[in-house]
Amino acid sequence: MRPPSVDTLARSLADTGLPHPLLVDAARRAIADGSPEVVHERARHHAHAAARALLQPVVNATGVLLHTNLGRAPLAVAADAAYSNLELDLASGRRGSRHAHAAALLARLCDAEDAIVVNNGASAVLLVLAALACGQGAVVSRGELVEIGGGFRVPEVMEQSGANLVEVGTTNRTRLADFASATQNPAHDTALALKVHQSNYRIVGFTEVVTVAEMASLDVPVVADIGSGLVDAACPWLADGPPVWLVGEPAARQSLADGAALVTFSGDKLFGGPQAGVIAGRADLVQQCARHPLARALRPGSLVLGALQQVTLAYLRRDGPAIEFWRMASLAVASLQSRAQAVVGESGVGELAEMASVPGGGTLPGAAIDSCGVVLDGDHTAALRAGTPPVVARVSDGRTWLDMRTVAPGDDQHVIAALKALG
Incomplete structure (x- = not known):
């Protein structure tokens, strides 16, 4: 039996909706x-696999609000095919700056003199070090020389920036005197002191850390990489104020008020926006960057900046529910219990259970948010x-758990259908 021609076989797969070149493959x-x-069965299998490999919406039932594998903060972005005034000053008709829109709003939100936006949080750190400390010393506590997901290591970023790493203190204890001794040592030619968010781990027990307020007494600028992107510890965009699981998380406004010359943070973590990196603080240092x-x-493009502007405006309006991350994080357990009960009742599968959601995204290790699923x-x-769509759940103790906190209400029917399909 001879196989059909490639073209004939590819055309028989047209109902999959994939472009013809992919069907040929x-x-x-x-x-x-x-x-x-x-051969027909195998070809359809390969076409289906190609379609499944494409970016597509999924239902996050893991309970991890900022799931890195699922794109971190969920964000609704809709844009018509249109030009924008990305680098046009509409008042004068002359060339403008792409930092005059979202970045200017971010500066206002953080109570900073100025701000710029780059394409992710690691880029923000890299740019600050390259612009302010290339060929000079950057002083960091040994307890903050972290590695986070994807192999991102602070020492390696410093090396790429051209800054000279100056380690002070020990893994568990660093004092202000350690920083002062290093910054005053002419051999280091210190340009700045860097405080790094410890991201997804904690050191507990016999420990000592130096706060931003203490570091502000040094004779060099302090750069605080707060990482996770909490704008204001007071959370004025939430009707009930900051949740208990957020206690102790560094925030941009407070870090700058405590004396940081610059803060850097990610846009797609606690900020709840698109992947981006923000540098905010002293105008002269921001402009140097x-x-x-x-x-x-x-630099990011207009789609990222437009989405970032949309989220920043919601913060300035103090409209927390308009920011999907904060809407999810603030849901009452009673409402989740009601939805979970409806899912069990309609699907006839599983049972109601108390759960604990987590912020995720390398933020707030150990923090738990009461939930139900x-x-x-x-x-x-x-x-x-x-x-279709894929429902992503988690396994623990030989059981499958679906946390309703991270499931958008409009996706409840997809969860019900997926559970029914299990038979």
Whole structure:
């Protein structure tokens, strides 16, 4: 039995909706697999696999609000095909700056003199070090020389920036005197002191750290990489103020008020926006970063800046529910219990269970947010992911857990359908 031609086989897959070149790839793979009698079945399998590999919406039932594998903060972005005044001053008609929109609003929000936006949090740290400390010393506590997801290591970023790493203190204890001794040592030619968010780990027990307010007494600028992007510890955008699980998290406004010359943070973590990096603080230092050649290589485009502007305006309106992360994080457990009960009742699968959501995204290690969801015996995660849309759950103690806090209310019916399909 001879296999069909590649073109004929590819055309038979047109109902999948994939572009013809991708169907040709699927057809060729199927023919190369051999077994002509099942070539059509194999080709459809390869086409389906290609479609599943594309970016697509998923239902997050893991209970991890900022799930890095799922894009961190969920964000609704809708934009018509249109030009924007990205670098046009509408008042004068002359060339403007892409930092005059979202970045200016962020500066206002953080109570900073100025701000610029780059394409992620690591880029913000890299640019600050390259612009302000290339060839000079940057003093960091040994307890803050972190590695986070994806192999991002602070010492390696410093090396790429051209800054000279000056380590002070020990892993568990660093004092202000350690910083002062290093910054006053002419051999280090210190340009700045860097305080780094410890991200997804904590050191507890016999410890000592130096606060931003204490570091502000040094004779060099202090740069606070607060990482997770909490804007204001008071959370004025939430009707009930800051939740208990947020206590102790560094915030941009307070870090600048305590004397940090600059703060850097991510846009897609606690800020609840798109992937971006923000540098905010003293105008002269921000402009020094903006003039550095790397700033052009690291700058975001109009779609990111537009989304960031949208989220920042919601903060300035103190409209927490308009920011999806904060809407999810603030849901009452009673409402989650009601939705979970409805899912169990309509699907006839699983049982109601108390759960603990986590912020995720390398923020607030150990923090837990009371939640509620559905649990069923066995590991059903692969079957749930195979649905349309995929439902991503978690497994613990041999059971599958679906946390309703991270499931958008409009996706409840998808969860019900996915559970029914388990049989």
